[in-house]
Amino acid sequence: MKTDRRFIKVTGIVQGVGFRPFIYRIALEENLKGWVNNTSEGVLIDVEGTTEHLRTFQKRIQEQAPPFSQIEEVLSEPRPYLGYSAFRIEKSDRNEEAMTLISPDLAICPECEKEINDPHNTRCQYPFTNCTNCGPRFSIIKELPYDREMTTMGAFQMCEKCQAEYEDPLNRRFHAQPNACPKCGPRVWLTDSAGHRLDVQDPIKEVCIKLKEGAVIGFKGLGGFQLLCDATNPEAIKKLRERKKRTHKAFAVMMKDIKTVTNYCLVSDKEKEVLTGIQKPILLLDKKHTDLPEDIAPGQKRLGVMLPYTPLHHLVFQDTLDVLVVTSGNTSRLPMAYKNEEAIKQLAPIVDCFLLHDREIWLPVDDSVSRVILGKERLIRRARGYAPFTMKCEGIQDTLACGSHLKNTFSISMKERIFVGQHIGDLENLETYQYFESCVSHFKHLYQIKPGLIAYDLHPEYLSSMYAEKEEGRKIAIQHHHAHIASCMAEHGLNETVLGIAYDGTGYGTDGKIWGGEFFICNYEDFQRVGQLNDMLMPGGDAAIKEPWRMAVSQLYACSGENLRLPHTLGLTKAQRQGTIQMLKLQLNCPKTSSMGRLFDSVAGLLGLCNTISYEAEGAIALENISDLSDVGPYPYSIERLDSRYVINTQNVIQGILTDLEADTPISKIAGRFHTTVIHFTAQLACKIYDTYKISKVVLSGGVFQNEILLKAVYEVLTREGFEVYMHEKIPCNDGGISLGQLVIANHKNNKGDKTLCV
Numbered sequence: 001m002k003t004d005r006r007f008i009k010v011t012g013i014v015q016g017v018g019f020r021p022f023i024y025r026i027a028l029e030e031n032l033k034g035w036v037n038n039t040s041e042g043v044l045i046d047v048e049g050t051t052e053h054l055r056t057f058q059k060r061i062q063e064q065a066p067p068f069s070q071i072e073e074v075l076s077e078p079r080p081y082l083g084y085s086a087f088r089i090e091k092s093d094r095n096e097e098a099m100t101l102i103s104p105d106l107a108i109c110p111e112c113e114k115e116i117n118d119p120h121n122t123r124c125q126y127p128f129t130n131c132t133n134c135g136p137r138f139s140i141i142k143e144l145p146y147d148r149e150m151t152t153m154g155a156f157q158m159c160e161k162c163q164a165e166y167e168d169p170l171n172r173r174f175h176a177q178p179n180a181c182p183k184c185g186p187r188v189w190l191t192d193s194a195g196h197r198l199d200v201q202d203p204i205k206e207v208c209i210k211l212k213e214g215a216v217i218g219f220k221g222l223g224g225f226q227l228l229c230d231a232t233n234p235e236a237i238k239k240l241r242e243r244k245k246r247t248h249k250a251f252a253v254m255m256k257d258i259k260t261v262t263n264y265c266l267v268s269d270k271e272k273e274v275l276t277g278i279q280k281p282i283l284l285l286d287k288k289h290t291d292l293p294e295d296i297a298p299g300q301k302r303l304g305v306m307l308p309y310t311p312l313h314h315l316v317f318q319d320t321l322d323v324l325v326v327t328s329g330n331t332s333r334l335p336m337a338y339k340n341e342e343a344i345k346q347l348a349p350i351v352d353c354f355l356l357h358d359r360e361i362w363l364p365v366d367d368s369v370s371r372v373i374l375g376k377e378r379l380i381r382r383a384r385g386y387a388p389f390t391m392k393c394e395g396i397q398d399t400l401a402c403g404s405h406l407k408n409t410f411s412i413s414m415k416e417r418i419f420v421g422q423h424i425g426d427l428e429n430l431e432t433y434q435y436f437e438s439c440v441s442h443f444k445h446l447y448q449i450k451p452g453l454i455a456y457d458l459h460p461e462y463l464s465s466m467y468a469e470k471e472e473g474r475k476i477a478i479q480h481h482h483a484h485i486a487s488c489m490a491e492h493g494l495n496e497t498v499l500g501i502a503y504d505g506t507g508y509g510t511d512g513k514i515w516g517g518e519f520f521i522c523n524y525e526d527f528q529r530v531g532q533l534n535d536m537l538m539p540g541g542d543a544a545i546k547e548p549w550r551m552a553v554s555q556l557y558a559c560s561g562e563n564l565r566l567p568h569t570l571g572l573t574k575a576q577r578q579g580t581i582q583m584l585k586l587q588l589n590c591p592k593t594s595s596m597g598r599l600f601d602s603v604a605g606l607l608g609l610c611n612t613i614s615y616e617a618e619g620a621i622a623l624e625n626i627s628d629l630s631d632v633g634p635y636p637y638s639i640e641r642l643d644s645r646y647v648i649n650t651q652n653v654i655q656g657i658l659t660d661l662e663a664d665t666p667i668s669k670i671a672g673r674f675h676t677t678v679i680h681f682t683a684q685l686a687c688k689i690y691d692t693y694k695i696s697k698v699v700l701s702g703g704v705f706q707n708e709i710l711l712k713a714v715y716e717v718l719t720r721e722g723f724e725v726y727m728h729e730k731i732p733c734n735d736g737g738i739s740l741g742q743l744v745i746a747n748h749k750n751n752k753g754d755k756t757l758c759v
Contacts, residue, residue, distance in 0.1 A: 001050045001051070001052070002050065002051045003048060003049060003050055003051070003081060004048070004049070004050075004051050004054055004078065004081065005034075005046070005047070005048040005078065005079045005080065005081045005082060006045075006046075006047055006048075006054055006058070006076050006077070006078060006079065007044075007045070007046050007076070007077050007078075007079045008044070008045040008046075008047065008058065008061070008074060008075065008076045009041070009042055009043070009044055009045075009073075009074070009075045009076075010042050010043040010044075010045070010061065010071060010073070010074050010075075011041065011042035011071075011072045011073045011075075012042070012069065012070045012071045012072035012073070012101065013068070013069055013070040013101045013102075013103050013390070014038075014042055014043045014069050014070075014071065014101075015038055015043070015100055015101065015103070015146060016102075016103045016132075016137055016146045016177065017066045017067075017068045017069045017103050017106075017132065017133070018066040018069075018131075018132030018133055018172065018174070018176075019038075019043055019065070019066055019069055020036050020037070020038060020043065020089050020169070020174070020175065021089075021132065021169050021170065021171070021172070021174040021175075022064075022065065022066050023036045023043065023045055023061070024036060024087065024089055024169045024170070025169075025170065026057060026060050026061070026064070027045075027047060027057065027087040028087060030049060030053040030054075030056055030057045030060075031049060031050075031053060032047045032048060032049035032053055032054065032057055032087055033047070033048050033049065033083075033084035033085060033086055033087050034046045034047035034048050034084045034087055035047075035084070035087065035088050035089070035090045036087075036088075036089055036090065037089065037090035037091065037092060038092040039092070040100050040145070046079070046084075047087070048081060048082065048083070048084050058074065058076060061074060062074060066132070066133060067109075067133060067278050068103060068104075068106050068133070068278050070101075072392070089169050092145065100144050100145055100146060101390055101417075102137065102138055102141060102144075102146065102388055102446070103137040103138065104137060104138050104279070104384070104385050104386060104387055104388065105135070105136050105137050105138050105139050105222055105223060105365060105384055105385060106133065106134045106135060106137065106278050106279075106385070107134060107277075107278050107279060107280040107309035107310070107385065108129070108130070108134050108135070108308075108309060108310055108311055108314065109131060109133040109134040109278070111131065111133070111172065112129045112130060112131055112133075112134055112135075112311065113311070113314060115129055116129050116311050116314060116315065117314075117318075122161070122181055122182070122183075123181055123182070125204075125315060126181060126182050126185070126311065127188055127204065127310070127311045127312035127315055127357070128178070128180050128185050128186045128311065128312075128357075128359060129180075129181075129311045130176060130178050130179065130180075130311075131172045131173045131176050131179070132172055132173060132174060132175065132176045133172060133278075134278070135176070135178045136153075136178050136222055136359075138363065138365060138387065138388065138422075139222060139223045139361050139362060139363050139364070139365050139384075140152040140153060140178065140359070140360070140361070140362050140363075141362060141363070141446070142154075142362050143445075143446070144446050144447070146177060147177065148177040148178075151177055151178065151362070152359060152360035152361070152362050153177060153178045153179075153180070153359070155360070156180055156184060156185055156186065156359075157184060158179060158180070158184055159181065159183045159184035161181065161183075162179050162180060162181050162183075162184055162185075165179060166179050185359075186357050186358050186359035187357060187358060188203050188204065188312070188355060188356065188357045189203050189355075189356055189357075190203040190206055190207065190353060190354070190355055190356075191344075191353060191354045191356060192352075192353055192354075193218075193344075193348045193349075193351050193352060193353060193354070194344070194348060195340075195341075195344035195348075195354065198353070203355060204312070204315045204316060204355070205319070207219075207316060207353075207355050208316060208318070208319040208320075208321060209319075210352065210353060211228065211229065211230050211236075211316070211321060211324065212230060212319075212320070212321065214229070214230065214233050214235055214236040214239070215229070215236070215351075215352040215353065216228070216229045216236065216239060216240050216243065216350060216351050216352050217229070217351060217352065217353060217354070217355060218329060218343055218344075218347045218350070218351035218353070218354040218355070219312075219316075219326075219329070219354075219355050220340065220343070220354070220355060220356050220357050220361075221310065221312070221313070222309070222310050222361075222365070222384065223336075223338070223361060223363075223364055223365030223366065223367075223383075223384050224328070224329060224336040224337060224338040224361060224364040224365065224366060225328075225329025225330075225336060225337040225338060225343045225347065226326050226327065226328065226329050227240060227244065227325075227326075227327050227328070227329050227347070227350060227351065228316075228324050228325065228326055229324065229325045230321065230323075230324065230325075231251075231253050231292060231293070231296060231323035231324050231325045232291075232292065232293070232322070232323060233293075234293040234295060236325075237251070237293055237295045237296060237325060238295060240325060240327075240350070241295065243349060243350040244327075244331060244350055245331070245332065246327075246614075247614045248298050248299075248614045248615065248618065249614060249615040249618075250296065250297035250298070250300050250303075250304060251296050251297065251304075251325045251326075251327050252282045252304035252305070252306065252325070252326055252327060252367070252369075253292075253296060253303060253304065253305055253306075253323050253324060253325055253326065254305075254306050254307065254308060254313065254323070254324045254326040255305055255306075255307060255322065255323050256308070256317040256321070256322045256323070257307065258272060258275060258276055258307065260322050260323065261275060261285070261305055261307070263288075263290070264287065264288055264290045264292060264303070264305075264323070265285035265286060265287055265288060265303055265305060266285065266286040266287075266288060267285060268372065270372045270375055270376075270377070271283060271285060271372045274370060274372060274377050275305070275306070275307055276307065278385070279368065279384075279385030279386060280306055280307055280308075280309040280385060281306060281367065281368035281369060281370040281379075281384075281385060281386070282304040282305065282306045282367050282368065282369045282370070283304070283305055283306065283369075283370050283371070283372070284302045284303070284304055284305075284369070284370070284371045284380075285302060285303055285304075285305050286301060286302055287300070287301060287302060287303050292323065296325060299622060299625060300621075300625060301625050304369065306326070306367065309384075309385075312355075312357075326367075328366055328367070329343060329346075329347055330346070330347075331346055331347065331349075331350065333425075333426060333428055333429060333432070334346065334429065334431050334432070335364065335424075335425060335431055335432050335435040336364055336366055338361045338364035339360075339361070340354075340356050343356075363422075363439065363442055364435075365383050365384045365387060365422050366381070366383045366384065366422070366423055366425075367381075367383060367384050368381055368382060368383045368384050368385055368386050368387075368423075369381040371706075371708070373708055373711060373712060374711075374712060374715065374727075376729055377729065378727070378728055378729050378733070379728070379729070379730060379731065379732050379736075380706060380732055380734065380736075381407070381423045381732065381736060382409065382420065382422065382423060382730075382731070382732060382736060383422045383423040384422075386730075387420070387421060387422035387423070388419045388420060388421055388422065388443075389419070389420040389730065389731070390417060390418065390419050390420075391417075391418050391420075391490070391491075392416055392417055392418075393413070393416055393417075393418050393490065393744065393747075394416055395416070395747065395751060396413050396416055396418070396743070396744070396747040397413070397452055397453055397747065397750070398413060398414050398415075398449055398450065398451045398452055398453070399411075399412065399413045399451050399452070399453040399454070399455060399743050399746060399747060400412050400440065400444075400449075400451040400453070400454050400455070400468075400471065400473075400743075401454075401455040401456070401478075401739040401740070401742035401743035401746065402440075402454070402455065402456040402457070402464040402465065402467055402468045402739065402742070403424075403457070403464050403735070403738050403739035403742070404457055404462070404464065404480065404735035404738040404739070405426065405427050405428075405457070405459065405462040405463065405464060405735070406426045406427075406505075406506075406616065406734075406735045407423065407425070407426065407703075407732070407734050407735040407736040408423075408424040408425060408426070408427050408432075408436060408464060408735070408736075408739075409421050409422065409423060409424060409736050409737075409738075409739050410424070410436070410439065410440055410443075410464075410739050411739035411740050411742070411743045412440070412443050412444070412447075412449060412451065412743075413449075413451075413743060413747075414447050414449045418740065418743060418744075419443060419447075420731070420739065420740050421439055421440075421443060421739075422439070423736060424436050424439060427462065427463040427464055433463050433467075436463075436464070436467070437467065440467075451471070451473050452473045452474065453473055453474050453476065453746055453747065453750055454468045454471045454473045454474065454475045454476070454746075455468075455475075455476050455477075455478055455739075455742035455743055455745070455746035456468035456469075456475065456476075456477055456478065456742065457477070457478065457480055457483075457508065457738070457742070458477045458478060458479050458480060458508045458509075458510070459480070459507075459508035460508075465477070474750065476745075476746040476749055476750065478741070478742045478745050478746060479507070479508070479509070479510055479527070480504070480506075480507030480508055480515070480738065481500075481502035481504060481507045481515055481516070481518045481520065481701075481702065482500075482520065482522060482527045482741070482745060483738045483739075483741030483742045483745060484500075484502045484504065484507075484701035484702050484733075484737065484738065484741060485498070485500030485502055485520060485522055485527075485699050485701050485741065486522075486524055486740075486741035486742075486744050486745050487701065487728075487731050487737040487738065487739075487740040487741035487744075488500075488699045488700070488701045488726055488727070488728050488731070488733070488737070488741075489524070489699055489726070489741075489744075490731075490740055490741065490744045491728060491729065491730055491731045491737075491740070492726050494697070494699070494726065495523075495524070496523065496697070497521060497522065497523045497695060498521075498522065498523070498695060498697045498698065498699045498726075499519065499520070499521060499686060499689055499690070499693070499695050499697065499698045499699070499723075500518075500519070500520040500521075500522050500527070500698075500699045500701065501518070501519055501520075501682065501686070501698060501699070501700050501701075501702075501714075502515075502516070502517075502518040502520065502701050502702040503516070503517060503518075503596040503597075503700075503702040503703075503704035503705055503710070504516040504517075504518075504595065504596065504597060504701075504702035504703050504704060505545070505595055505596075505597030505598070505616075505617070505703055505704070506545070506593075506595060506597070507595075509594075513535065513591070513592045513593065513594070514538070514591055514592065514593035514594070514595060515532070515593070515594050515595065516533070516593060516594055516595025516596055516597055516598065516702070516704075517532055517533025517594045517595055517596040517599065517648070518531070518532055518533075518594065519531030519532065519645075519646070519685060519686070519689060521689070521693055521695060523748075524744055524745050524747075524748035525745075525748045525749060525752050529645055530645050530646065530689055530692075530693070531645055531646040531647070531648070531685050531688075531689060532594045532645060532646075532647055532648070533594045533595070533596055533599060533647075533648050533650065534594065534647050534648060534649050534650055534651070535592040535593065535594055536551065536554055536555065536558065536592070536593055536594070536595075536598055536599070536602070537554045537557075537558070537584055537587065537590040537591075537592060537593075538550070538551065538554065538590060538591050538592075538593050538598065539551075539553065539554050539580050539583045539584055539589070539590050540580075540583065540589060540590075541589050541590075541591055544598070544601075545598070545601070545613075546612065546613055547605075547611060547612050547613075548601040548602065548604050548605035548610055548611065548612075548613065548619045549570055549572060549576070549605040549611045550580060550605070551598050551601045551602040551605055552570060552601075552602050552603075552605030552606045553566070553570075553572070553577070553580045553581070553584070553605075554580075554584060554590075554602070555602045555606070555650075555651075555654045556606075556654065556658065557581060557584045558651060558654075559651050559654055559655055559658075562581060562585065564581075565658065565662075567606060567608075567658060567661040567662065568661075569606065569607055569608030569661060569667070570605065570606065570608060570611075571608060571611070596678075596702070596704045597617065597620065597703065597704055599650060599678075600617075600619065600620035600623055600704065601619045601620065602654070603623060603657060603670075603671070603674050604619030604620060604622055604623045605619065606654070606657055606658070606661065607623070607657075607661070607667045607670060607671065608667075609622040609623060609626070609667075610622050617703070617706075620704070620707065623671050623674070623675075624671075624675075624707050624708070624709055624710075626667060626668045626671050627668065627671040627672040627674075627675050627709060628666070628668040628669050628671070628672040629672040629675060629676060629709070630672070632669055632672045632673040632676050633673070633676065634673065634676050634677040634679075634680040634681075635652065635653040635656035635657065635673060635674065635677045636652040636653070636656060637649060637650055637652055637653050637677060637680075637681050638652065639681065639684060639685055639688065646685055646688060646689070648681050648685060653674070653677055656673075657670055657674065660673070675707075675709050675710060675713075678710060679710065679713040679714055679717060682714050682717075682718075683714065683717040683718055683721060686698060686718055686721070686723065687721060690723075696722065696723055696724055697723070697724045697726065698718055698723045698724070698725045698726070699725075699726045700714065700715070700725065700726070700727050700728075700733070701728065701733050701737070702733060702734075703733065703734035703735060705727070705728075705733045706733060706734060711727065715727060
């Protein structure tokens with residue numbers, strides 16, 4: 001039979017995911033000779049054999065690659081036949097000029113899960129069991145290259161058995177850097193709330209007992225601390241809410257297995273695929289009518305659910321527990337604790353005891369949050385299992401994009417490779433800002449990046465913008481909603497002019513006003529604001545975001561002036577009414593906004609759903625949850641042409657809602673009719689803009705598009721009208737995606753030599 005030689009280069013995330021032993025195994029199975037090694041440029045394979053076996057070998061590389069590898073490119077070229085005698089794994093070759101891609105942390109694989117449940121296995125009940133297909137990666141890396149001594153596992157010397165596994169190319173623990181066993185690896189222990197070690201024989205079993213007794217546990221997880229309690233115990237949930245001072249915001253839950261999930265929630269095939277995959281995010285699922293306490297997710301139709309993703313989580317469920325509340329281990333908007341001493345200091349007032357371990361977390365990473373809408377997974381929070389996210393983008397230089405104020409992420413690029421970091425949180429205090437600084441510094445250090453271009457939000461008072469100002473390099477301020485649209489364009493590889501629809505809460509406009517209901521004709525370099533929601537006054541400024549009744553009064557005042565009628569649902573005091581009207585009359589501390597988020601707040605306030613919010617978008621979420629869209633048409637509205645752009649006038653919408661309230665129309669119908677109205681005027685304005693600009697590609701972005709009713713209906717209506725509609729999948733539509741858009745826009749502006757802001 002004819003023999004050939006092929007030199008193959010595989011690029012992407014192909015290190016730290018078991019790629020070399022995979023290649024070794026299939027090479028032996030195909031009776032091929034040669035070698036494979038890791039380089040900073042990718043995996044290189046020099047292989048000889050029959051033409052048919054080589055063809056099958058290359059096909060298997062693409063089709064059977066390890067579950068968390070991400071192959072970007074497979075390049076193959078013929079070489080002169082040499083006559084290799086065997087196939088071997090060669091020592092890694094490090095090229096200082098090339099780049100290693102870091103794998104995210106991986107959920108426990110089925111093989112390791114089987115081992116921890118096997119009484120005859122040496123790793124039975126061992127909470128740090130892992131292999132090349134699973135376990136910590138991103139959260140334990142201190143330096144590159146990704147070798148054991150460069151991670152926090154360097155503190156643990158492998159025993160002879162673990163070392164033998166590590167060195168065996170046919171073992172699934174070959175070069176698994178966190179490899180460990182009960183003899184040589186990390187250990188767990190139990191303490192009281194003050195951190196004093198408790199003398200118990202089996203700390204995990206003791207935790208199970210305490211959870212069933214109603215305790216709140218401080219649990220050191222994969223990327224940081226979590227707070228756990230029994231989700232079937234209303235008193236335990238109440239205790240956690242009171243201690244954490246979390247009055248209404250929904251808790252996530254962890255369920256024992258997929259069968260348990262289907263007992264409590266509706267689960268589609270795609271949702272099952274996401275839940276049971278190797279990333280295991282918190283997935284928002286529609287609740288069934290069950291006996292789980294309502295206080296887990298008050299007033300919500302959905303439940304945030306995840307499956308156990310570490311051996312330690314699995315072991316906690318081995319007793320009679322089926323569902324646990326699992327929430328981030330933090331207080332008062334502070335970052336999640338991730339060091340033992342820090343957690344004891346911060347979380348002692350909340351927990352009854354701690355389950356600690358001695359595997360150090362180098363970089364904290366929170367749980368990811370995801371949805372399935374229109375058959376596709378759509379990330380809400382990109383963190384554990386999904387971060388860092390990497391993508392190639394031609395023509396960019398080394399750049400740092402500092403992201404937004406809320407739901408902050410940063411993006412950083414090097415050699416046409418963009419890294420989107422993990423969810424940081426809201427930059428509202430020194431501690432979160434310092435966390436942001438440390439994460440940026442970590443990436444700079446790992447890849448030795450010295451950004452020459454610094455992108456940041458146009459808002460001058462954001463902490464992320466202030467950070468940008470002290471960085472060295474050329475600085476470019478990016479309008480918030482332009483960055484939203486560009487982030488979705490970059491995700492889908494669009495490099496052309498589109499119609500961008502940005503529905504959002506808050507974004508600083510080029511005119512100094514607060515934008516958030518925007519229609520842009522834009523590309524990466526420029527944008528033209530061709531449409532907007534009508535300006536609304538925000539009495540009290542930021543106070544109007546926290547108290548939606550203020551926006552409701554503002555809208556009624558805009559319709560009727562001082563003669564406004566307040567519906568009984570508002571329930572305001574005389575002082576609140578008079579003070580707000582006076583503020584509006586004098587336009588004192590009443591910034592103007594075109595924000596769709598504030599319009600939703602107005603309606604939530606009018607319906608009495610939420611007079612004071614305890615978490616972001618609480619009113620809008622409540623409005624979506626009660627909406628009944630059956631047999632409802634839109635409220636009257638108008639689209640006017642003012643100052644070279646279209647303006648959606650919603651005053652008649654507010655008047656219509658007031659009329660319905662006075663007629664005792666069910667608020668579920670009013671909420672449904674409001675949603676229908678937004679869908680109608682969105683589609684109508686898109687069509688009007690098309691008539692002028694003839695642009696048929698529409699990009700949807702902004703946090704308001706987390707509303708499933710709105711996203712699905714706008715997509716379906718625009719698609720029926722002939723538009724090609726793009727929505728977020730891998731990058732969040734909320735402010736967690738802003739940094740990617742900033743980075744791409746800044747590079748296009750820089751390449752063009754543009755030193756001006758768009759208007």
